[in-house]
Amino acid sequence: MPDRRVVAAAATALALAVAGCSDDGSDAPATGGSAGTGSESAGGSTGGNAPFELVATDDLSVSPDGAEVLADCWNGxxxxxxxxxxxxxxxxxxxxxxxxxxxxVATVDDADVVLEDLASGDTVTELAGLADDDVTDGSPVTAVAYSPDGELVAAAGLDDDGSGRLVVWSVDGAEEASYDTLGEVHRISFSPEGDRIATAGNGPVEVHDLATGESQELPSGDGGTVAWSADGALLLGPGADGQPSVWDAETWQLVAELRGTRLHEAAYAPTGTTLALTSLDETTVTVWDPDARRPMRLEGHTDDPGAVAWSPDGSVLYSVSADDGVLAWDPATGDAAATDFEVPAGR
Structure with a gap:
C-alpha cells in the first residue's frame, strides 16, 4: 500500500504516486498519470477521486548551501x-x-530509474535491473534514494508474486548489489557512510550491508519511514505499534521510543540526536531529542504535513503539506520563521 508522476501531472502522480499509498492503507492524494516524486518513495496506484494536492508531501530537499528548498508540485x-x-x-x-x-534528480520509467540533469532535464543515466530474470514483469518502482555522497542510487520494486527486491547502482549505471526484501519497500535511507541501507514499507524494517551482503530484520512495525543519525550510530523507524523508535545501529537494541505518536516522515538534525517528525492524521510537526528534552510540538499547518528537512547548519527546520506548501521553523524555540513561502497556483 503505497504512501505517494513524465509531465508535471504524471510526475506529481509518482510524487503523488511514488508517494503511493498512505501508511493507513488509503489511497494517497494524487493527480495525473503514473510517474513519481519523493526522494525515498515511488510507484503505486493513484486514487482517481483523491483530493487535489498543490504540493507533494513525500519529499523535501534543501540545497547544499541552504539557499533553496525543493519539492514536487502538481505542475512541475x-x-x-x-x-x-x-x-x-x-x-x-x-x-x-x-x-x-x-x-x-531521479525519475521512473516503468522499471527503470532515470537520472536527469536538474537544470536542463537531459537524461544522464538510465539504471536498469529491477526487471531482470527474477523480475520479468517490469515491476513498478516503489522507492528511490541517493547515497549521501551521491555516488550510489538504490531503488525497490515488486515482482508479480509480490516478493520485493532492492537494487543498488553506481550513478554511471553499474549494478553494485541486489537484495530480496520482506514485502513492499516504501522508504529507503542510506547510512551516512553509504555502507548500509535501511528500508521500511509494508514489512519490517530491514538493514542491508553493502560490504558483507548480509541483511538484518529489526523487531519493528510496518509503514512509516527510516532515518539515520548524522553519525550513523542510531536508526529511527516504526516500532511494533507504528510509534517512532530508535535503535542502536551496532547492537540493534531499542534505545528510545515516542509513544502516542504514529510515525509518518522524519529527519535527523545535521548533528546530535534531535529528530523532526510528522505523524499521520496530525497537523503538528514534532521536534524530539530523546537524550535532552520532551517533544516540542510545532503548530501552524492546516493540513497533515509530510516530509521534513533541515538546513545544512541545523538552524532552520522545513516541513511541507499539500495545501500549505512549505513552512519554516526555528527548531530551538519552536517559533515559525518570518519567511512566507509562496504556494503554487491551483489548476
Whole structure:
C-alpha cells in the first residue's frame, strides 16, 4: 500500500504516486498519470477521486548551501528561495529523489530509474535491473534514494508474486548489489557512510550491508519511514505499534521510543540526536531529542504535513503539506520563521 508522476501531472502522480499509498492503507492524494516524486518513495496506484494536492508531501530537499528548498508540485518541480520564500517553477517535470549536490534528480520509467540533469532535464543515466530474470514483469518502482555522497542510487520494486527486491547502482549505471526484501519497500535511507541501507514499507524494517551482503530484520512495525543519525550510530523507524523508535545501529537494541505518536516522515538534525517528525492524521510537526528534552510540538499547518528537512547548519527546520506548501521553523524555540513561502497556483 503505497504512501505517494513524465509531465508535471504524471510526475506529481509518482510524487503523488511514488508517494503511493498512505501508511493507513488509503489511497494517497494524487493527480495525473503514473510517474513519481519523493526522494525515498515511488510507484503505486493513484486514487482517481483523491483530493487535489498543490504540493507533494513525500519529499523535501534543501540545497547544499541552504539557499533553496525543493519539492514536487502538481505542475512541475517547485524551487523556493529559502530567504525570501519566492517560488521558481520548473514546469512539466518531476522527481522521485534529488541528488545531495542537486546535480541530478531521479525519475521512473516503468522499471527503470532515470537520472536527469536538474537544470536542463537531459537524461544522464538510465539504471536498469529491477526487471531482470527474477523480475520479468517490469515491476513498478516503489522507492528511490541517493547515497549521501551521491555516488550510489538504490531503488525497490515488486515482482508479480509480490516478493520485493532492492537494487543498488553506481550513478554511471553499474549494478553494485541486489537484495530480496520482506514485502513492499516504501522508504529507503542510506547510512551516512553509504555502507548500509535501511528500508521500511509494508514489512519490517530491514538493514542491508553493502560490504558483507548480509541483511538484518529489526523487531519493528510496518509503514512509516527510516532515518539515520548524522553519525550513523542510531536508526529511527516504526516500532511494533507504528510509534517512532530508535535503535542502536551496532547492537540493534531499542534505545528510545515516542509513544502516542504514529510515525509518518522524519529527519535527523545535521548533528546530535534531535529528530523532526510528522505523524499521520496530525497537523503538528514534532521536534524530539530523546537524550535532552520532551517533544516540542510545532503548530501552524492546516493540513497533515509530510516530509521534513533541515538546513545544512541545523538552524532552520522545513516541513511541507499539500495545501500549505512549505513552512519554516526555528527548531530551538519552536517559533515559525518570518519567511512566507509562496504556494503554487491551483489548476
Amino acid at each position: 518541480i517547485c524551487r523556493w528561495d529559502a530567504a525570501s520564500g519566492s517560488l521558481e517553477l520548473v514546469p512539466d517535470r518531476g522527481s522521485v529523489a534529488v541528488a545531495p549536490d542537486w546535480s541530478t
